Amino acid sequence: MELKTSAVAKRLGVSTKTVQRWVKKYNIPCTKNEAGHYVFTNEAIEQLEKYKFLGVDEEEKEHVEWEEVEQRLDELERKIEQKADDVVSFQLLQHRREMEEMLQYIQQLEQRIIELERQKQTEPIIEQPTKQKRRGIISFFL
CATH class of the missing domain: 1.10.1660.10 (Multidrug-efflux Transporter Regulator; Chain: A; Domain 2)
Structure with missing residues (x-):
């Protein structure tokens, strides 16, 4: 048949x-x-x-489609996590670079302070003339 x-x-x-x-x-x-x-x-x-x-039957087809969707979602989640890790790594490197620049600037300031302190120690001390006190008009006649 x-x-x-x-x-x-x-x-x-x-x-x-x-x-x-x-x-x-x-x-x-x-x-x-x-x-x-x-x-x-x-x-x-x-x-x-x-x-x-x-x-x-149709249920298997739907089941297969859901499995594909779940696989794609898992792949997307993995990619997002990888991208987040990359962003964090970039930010950490950027912060480290900024911190190194700040450390160099602090070291330059320390060197400048040391130089200024040396100059201050080697400079001769110049005494300022003392000003005489003003006396009132009466003491002028006395």
Whole structure:
């Protein structure tokens, strides 16, 4: 007995597209007629029933699609974590560079302070003349 796709789909309780997809996916042995439509033998129908019995239908397709989505999400999360690590590494290097520049500036300031202290020690001390106190007009006459 040979059946067409629509009859097999009705017998299995699935859509014709599902039957066509199973034929391609699981390499079900069937022939095509002059119009290019699948013609199923009893053996092919039994294999299709087995796949349906095992639960291979639209739910599997959705399950596979969810697995793909989860894999893509995992990959995206990994890329985001890598990017975050790269950003943190760049920021750490930038902060380290800034700290090294500040350390160099502090060292320059320390050297300048030391030089100024040496100059102060070697300079002769010049005494300023002391100013005399002003006395009131009365003391001028006394």
